[in-house]
Amino acid sequence: FQTLCAMDACRLLEDAGISMITIHGRTRSQQYSGAANWDIIDECARAMSVPVIGNGDIATAQAAAYVKENTAVSGVMIGRAAMENPWIFADTRYFLLHGVLPPARQPREKTDLILRHTRMALDSGHYGDELHTMRHMRSRILAYTKGFPGAKEMRSRLVRVSSLRELEELLSGLPR
Ligand SMILES: Cc1cc2nc3c(=O)[nH]c(=O)nc-3n(C[C@H](O)[C@H](O)[C@H](O)COP(=O)(O)O)c2cc1C
Structure with missing residues (x-):
């Protein structure tokens, strides 16, 4: 059972007056298998007037910067990667500002x-x-x-x- 209903759900939520939406780019039945579908996240972000936050498989500062540059999301949410590298948020901010990663942590x-x-x-x-x-x-x-x-x-x-x-x-x- 796989239904890609993100756009329909987004429209319903927008009509209901929601102020922000976060989308994870997988169906429920996929669980963590396969790659998160960032094309659908991007499509939804383009179609919505409210900010859309993208989520799924962002594991590095560079990946976060890449989707910021190349999709219409207003932000990213990072899950599993933060459990290995809690500095990923600071690293991402640094990378967005300076274009390089901060010095390696000791x-x-x-x-x-x-x-x-x-x-x-x-x-x-x-x-x-x-x-x-x-x-x-x-x-x-x-x-x-x-x-x-x-x-x-x-x-x-x-x-x-x-x-x-x-x-x-x-x-x-x-x-x-
Ligand atoms: C330990 C753990 C707990 C989570 N708990 C929740 C939760 O309570 N609610 C929720 O919406 N998502 C939860 N998630 C899913 C994450 O928010 C996120 O959607 C998912 O991990 C995909 O993002 P990632 O590829 O950056 O990990 C959890 C994920 C992990 C690894």
Whole structure:
């Protein structure tokens, strides 16, 4: 079951007085398979009088800049890429201003972020005790450390990390 009804939905929403629309360029049944259809997002953005935000598969600052230049969207929404690179928004702003990416972030900045996120998760009490919180954080930490220098060995241990102390010790092995 695949119905491409974005334009019809947009028209209905516009008639109903909506002030902004965000479109993800896949049908529901596609889930995350295939590539997001930016042609349809663009068509809708051109046809609408209200701002249209595009979403789907934007994984780099360059990709965000590309759709800004080449489609009629008023903005982009970034999902999964931000879980690996939370700086993608700042990077995109920098790229739009200067035409190049900002200097590469030091591993230290990334480890600081991982520790900050983990401490916030622990402090929130949202996930239960330390072990449960660390279990919840494992997938987040693995996303953050993708592509780290020498990450392979460290990641096989991060999969099992069970306390903040253990995490601090593991990350302290990285170059500063
Ligand atoms: C962990 C996670 C949680 C999400 N939660 C929501 C949600 O609550 N509501 C929603 O509309 N979309 C949700 N999405 C979908 C995203 O908003 C976005 O449409 C989708 O990930 C495609 O964009 P991307 O290619 O930049 O990831 C979620 C996506 C992820 C990865």
